[in-house]
Amino acid sequence: MSQIRALYRLQKIDLEIDQRRRRIQEISALLEQDEALRAAQAQVTALQETLRPKETRTADLNLELQTVTTQIKQLSERLYSGKVHNPRELEDLGHKLEERQRRREHLEDALLELMLETDELQGELAQANAHLEAVRTSRAEEHQALAEELKQLRAELARLKEERSEAIRAISAENLVLYKSLRARRHGRALAPLNGESCSACGVRQTTQIVQRVRQGQEIVTCASCGRILIAI
Numbered sequence: 001m002s003q004i005r006a007l008y009r010l011q012k013i014d015l016e017i018d019q020r021r022r023r024i025q026e027i028s029a030l031l032e033q034d035e036a037l038r039a040a041q042a043q044v045t046a047l048q049e050t051l052r053p054k055e056t057r058t059a060d061l062n063l064e065l066q067t068v069t070t071q072i073k074q075l076s077e078r079l080y081s082g083k084v085h086n087p088r089e090l091e092d093l094g095h096k097l098e099e100r101q102r103r104r105e106h107l108e109d110a111l112l113e114l115m116l117e118t119d120e121l122q123g124e125l126a127q128a129n130a131h132l133e134a135v136r137t138s139r140a141e142e143h144q145a146l147a148e149e150l151k152q153l154r155a156e157l158a159r160l161k162e163e164r165s166e167a168i169r170a171i172s173a174e175n176l177v178l179y180k181s182l183r184a185r186r187h188g189r190a191l192a193p194l195n196g197e198s199c200s201a202c203g204v205r206q207t208t209q210i211v212q213r214v215r216q217g218q219e220i221v222t223c224a225s226c227g228r229i230l231i232a233i
């Protein structure tokens with residue numbers, strides 16, 4: 001195999017390696033960023049934190065309502081038992097009963113309001129939880145697909161690296177240095193096939209003499225404009 005063909009083969013392998021490496025980087029970045037999941041989780045936590053004090057307050061009010069209801073029952077029983085005859089005591093019992101009844105009304109109103117608020121929040125929380133589950137599921141599926149792709153890419157990369165070390169053996173040290181330096185300066189492409197009489201990389205038309213030398217394929221001929229090694233395919 002001529003040096004130029006060997007170099008062109010090396011470039012093909014290197015471009016394939018570049019492409020796999022880029023994709024591996026992309027996938028690694030995708031696997032690290034979990035913005036959607038974090039946002040969904042944060043929404044659930046925020047709703048839970050808003051809901052918790054309201055639930056505690058509901059429990060407290062219910063407990064007080066029980067106590068007040070018992071007190072009302074006891075006061076009514078005593079007031080209407082017929083056992084209390086002292087007018088001051090009767091009046092006092094009547095006042096206490098009214099006060100407890102007002103308290104009960106107040107508690108019932110407050111509980112109703114709290115119930116409406118917590119109902120709404122619980123609805124929102126249920127929605128947020130469903131959304132979080134959906135995000136988790138889709139992330140898991142995506143992760144699995146990406147992890148599989150990553151595995152395949154790594155296997156391909158290993159195979160390409162083997163091909164590369166074999167391809168390199170056919171190339172002289174001097175040409176390898178030239179190739180590497182051109183590849184670094186020319187976006188990974190050290191060689192360019194001739195397209196008619198022009199360099200396919202930069203599009204510049206070559207002289208007839210250059211085109212002939214490239215077609216003979218006996219020596220390294222570079223593009224007069226971009227400096228890439230020209231090859232006739």
Ligand SMILES: [Zn+2]
Nearest residue numbers: 199202223226
């Ligand atoms: Zn060129």
